[in-house]
């Protein structure tokens with residue numbers, strides 16, 4: 001199935017086209033003069049230590065945080081400077097812990113996915129069409145979670161809940177799935193299932209953009225890695241150039257050895 005949009009035309013504008021993006025919170029910049037262009041459909045990881053500004057960067061994409069208006073600023077998403085925030089968020093599939101924490105009521109997995117059509121947390125008096133039901137069935141099958149669809153979200157494990165949130169994010173065939181620390185609190189089995197799901201999504205044509213502090217989140221399909229520290233992007237380039245002993249050691253301020261195995265990267269010796 002095309003759970004994700006293999007049909008997006010090739011000549012789309014970049015997903016993100018940012019220049020000189022600075023966000024101030026309190027009295028200090030939490031994002032400091034960030035410039036980055038991410039083409040539509042590209043898979044990118046943004047790797048950085050705790051407090052480096054990764055979540056703030058995601059919140060700037062989703063317009064929860066606004067950058068300063070200053071000379072040379074470019075704040076363009078999918079070719080546009082001005083967005084209705086609801087429209088923007090439905091074209092970007094966002095999966096974050098912030099979102100997961102909002103699903104605390106007794107809502108089933110299926111209804112969680114359906115609620116993505118309305119950008120709501122749960123279903124109220126929303127009119128569900130046959131097309132929406134069919135799309136939900138496709139997504140459930142694609143993510144291999146159909147057997148869990150009638151269970152309340154509160155009874156599902158963290159990994160299972162996360163897959164339903166991905167399903168919710170996929171309803172509109174988003175240009176990209178944007179994830180914040182997607183594997184936090186997953187055990188080895190859940191991690192394996194999650195990574196397999198993510199690889200499937202990446203291969204189906206949807207861009208995968210994730211912020212993380214773990215090398216093991218970087219699926220082989222991700223070829224570009226941005227290193228982030230102190231609210232700045234300090235490296236942006238091919239994965240094999242980013243994930244070196246020296247660069248990762250400097251990033252996390254610890255001596256580390258990086259090993260690659262079948263496209264996956266591991267850190268040891270710290």
Ligand SMILES: Nc1ncnc2c1ncn2[C@@H]1O[C@H](COP(=O)(O)OP(=O)(O)OP(=O)(O)O)[C@@H](O)[C@H]1O
Nearest residue numbers: 025026030048049050051052053054055056057213
């Ligand atoms: N609304 C806010 N008000 C004040 N400071 C903030 C706000 N949001 C973020 N910060 C600060 O900005 C810095 C970056 O935070 P952010 O959550 O973006 O980092 P992170 O890289 O996602 O961290 P982690 O890996 O621990 O989740 C931190 O020092 C944080 O305290």
